[in-house]
Amino acid sequence: MTARITTLGTSHGSHTYCRFNTATLVEVGDVSYLIDAGSPASALMLRGEKRIQPLRGVFLTHMHEDHAGGLPGVIKALLKAPDPGQHTDVFLPEVEARAGLEAWLVAIRLRWPSPLVTLRTVRDGPIYEDDLISLEATRTKHLSDRYGPASFSYRMTIGDKRIVFTGDLSSDFSDFPAFAKSEPCDLCVCEMTHFPPEAALPTLMDSPIGRLVFNHIHDPWHGPGEARLRAFFDELPYEFHIAHDGDEFEV
Template sequence: MKIIFLGTSTGKTSANRFHSSLLFSFNDYNLLVDAGEGVSLALLKNNTEYDSVNGILLTHLHPDHFAGLPGLIIQMKLNERKKPLQIFIHESLKSVVQNLLLNSYILPDRANFEIRYVTFKENEEIKISEKFSFIGRKNSHLSKLENYKSIYPVLSLFSGSFLFRVVNKQIVYTSDIGSEKDLLLFQDITPDILITEANHISINSI
């Protein structure tokens, strides 16, 4: 397993870092976790071909985590991609992403390749390959928006932290969180690796 940090910037754009994006590479499968603005350029700078990305997992829909998705898919099309692309998304967010791509004029009837949506529920284990899987659990990153649900009933407030299982290794990846309590979402296991952001919490709390 190889883990490549393509983007580690916060929501504030940086001249030196790209927005959130992480690449898990295991055997012949490359999983992109989040696709923040500038992810296409980040892949180029890392000498990673667009066609080598097999799947994209979106943790939540803040722009710094997924605004680069339409542009990346366009780059794949321009590079004449043929093989299907998997998009792993919480079940409450699938229609949002589909509508975004449609309104970006990324039309299935005009695509060179198929986009396959793989939805997941909280605590459901999703197998990417025989020895590569993940489980998502909702964290509190978007809980401050709960009061807006009555005004915008279609609003989904899923923001995920994830446990990845790769062969006999366990990796916890938090993406954005609401408080240090979210670091304990997978306290029932002992991870081999913990990857967490440090913008919404202090270093000392980690």
């Protein structure tokens, strides 16, 4: 089965003149899944003519605002005009995030709680499975785990296809997910803000990746800087792309 991946938003911690915060939509058949929900995720789905009602799962890599700030808007859109039988699981990477999110949903006068949305917590290992996909998580070092696991990478399996979403990583790239280094994936969506390109190149050269998409793009690589970033990775032994808002990829 073919999956369509849309990089709705591709910026780093702040919006820029050409990029919004990070959100990536995966469409499989008639349903969809969202990896991160930086703002304005629901508006970008609407602008891209992506219906929100088929959204089965939302998976946040961590709770920084540029990855989670659009989640209340996504939930509002899910509740506003539901389809029969509609339901969405929302996975939060920290237990403490639930109370704050629910308080805000009540504060903005949504009908909450709702049977349309279930809040869950991410853990290491398999976290989600339905009739089309399965998803597993592994911790990264982007956020301190002093109070428990807080930041994650994901691997989505769709039939015989695998897609890796790195989420945000550490400055030395040492937490690039092991399942992307040791097992082939058809597509890897990798952030490009928190480390210098030269730190990532050796690992990416040796990883069995079919195609690489950089998102979460740092300021130096916007506009004219994109050519410089591309030059860093020209020797990769596989196809790579520097994503822009609204780009689509199929696997």
